[in-house]
Amino acid sequence: MTKTPATQAVRDYLLGLQQTIIQALDTCEQAAGGTQTCLQEPWHKAAHEPLQGNGITCILEGGQVFERAGCGFSHVQGVALPPSATQKRPELAGAAFEAQGVSLVFHPRNPYVPTVHMNVRMITAFPVKGPAVSWFGGGMDLTPYYGFEEDAVHFHRVCRASVQPFGPERYARYKQWCDEYFFLKHRNEQRGVGGIFYDDVSELGFDGGFAMMQSVGSHFLEAYLPIVERRKDMPYGQAQRDFQSYRRGRYVEFNLVFDRGTHFGLQSGGRTESILLSMPPQANWAYQKTFAPGTPEAALTEQFLIRRDWLAAL
Template sequence: MACSTAATLVSGPSKAKELHVQEQKATVDNVRTYLLGLQASITQALEAVEKAAGAGAAQFLADPWAKGADERLQGDGITKIMENGLVFERAGCGFSHVKGAQLPPSATQHRPELAGAPFEAMGVSLVFHPRNPYVPTVHMNVRMIAAGHEGQPATCWFGGGMDLTPVYGFEEDAVHFHQTCKDALQPFGAQLYPRFKTWCDEYFYLKHRDEQRGIGGIFYDDFSELGQDQGFAMMRSVGDAFLKAYLPIVEKRKATPYGPTQVDFQRYRRGRYVEFNLVWDRGTHFGLQSGGRTESILLSMPLHADWSYQRQDPQGTPEAQLLSQYLVRRDWL
């Protein structure tokens, strides 16, 4: 399956087909190599944070997997998961590379012409749930999908981004996170950060509660307008910016004292995180609808989450300020 490029417009259909195959193999190999390296660098960085915290530090469990010949999807991946750490209560970072006979509905909302087409998809997705309520939860994903009906050149597009979900809000953390996102996109066009920031605000939104999930970041999907090479370059820039965006916040907040009140609020807010992932997240739906590996798809779930009926936090408290000052759509830069 080859992504469409101008290089296919040469000397006849057989030559074009051969070039498509060569281009796709090179693209797939390059993207796969990058994504595996990204997963390794991020998980190694988190293990270093854990190790610096002292005795009893957690490490990632690496769980390689491959789809069986009788399953709807074919392919392989590596799920890396760390639980009950000193700094991170649960941290999941997964790589997957799969092929399927038919794109699921969640992937064709904006590309109806590809409904039912065979596809190939690969990506790295992570969610980190820290132990300290003052350290925010974070999500990042970068991915590439190629799809096309038989006899036609495949369409190749990219998606991804990162977003921050604090339990207790700090303006300087939000500014730092958004500035790093903006810097990652700047080489590809000054218009992309405000566009992807708005897209993120609109996507990570719990419609059934009229509530933002967090303070946002950047998000993009079905993105092919820069072409294959620049689309891949932008994917790398976003992926490489993640640790710069998140680790300084972790280091600043991880030793902040907290008690039962803060843990109670953290678990309540994580209930909202679960709601979004199961009800609205297209990535979760894509994985489940296409026959993906359930344990890997649900690595984003926290170890602990609570729900409270019509909870109202007293006005002026940090808990009430999260909703009024941080879980709103605003310009952080």
């Protein structure tokens, strides 16, 4: 693996972020009386494989609070960038690359606790002609099954705080980018209430891009854990669990059909078990399912799975 000081600094931060997050995950489980802890599995891709590198996959399954929660670190090198990484940079098609990042998805047990996704990453391309090119990407987004205004407002407030030091316009731009990205085109439906998303950011230079990566990653627990604490003990029944499973089907659809991170991993020969740790433990589908007006289930699509300015009143 490349061992430049810059690459090592990014790697050290990402490994520390992963450990901080899984420790918080374990603490949350223990506080709820759970006995499950995160399994930590280091992995290596051999030198003869198309993709070389290493990482750590952390996964918790069957928990008291989280039914399935995965947080993975990867640091890989490849001989050619996959198509998903060069859609906006055609001049880099075929370039060798190095990528490292932390990606997580937490699927809660209680239907009133939303699923959450966060990712921070850096990619460096080495074109045949010209200097190496590095860029940063990342963000976080919230996918509720039952909508609560205060949860969406809190999540967006912290998202705004994470990028505010890097330009007052960034939250609005990255919020719109998130809304446009996490959109199921075939359903004409948002995946959740959004958050922030950015990719291909190089205009801040290495130091600025790295600093923003650290800010976004380090704000994640502040954005999500208060919502978990607020909702994890709310009573629910089988009807709510059935609706959660139905909505999880939409999550699967997005991740397999549209998600660039999933496509990047599979197209580049990544580790399949780690790439698909974002999948929920259970999901189902129903034909043209509808919900009665005025119900919380109907309110989800009518009031929450739409593009809204959640901080308009602040």
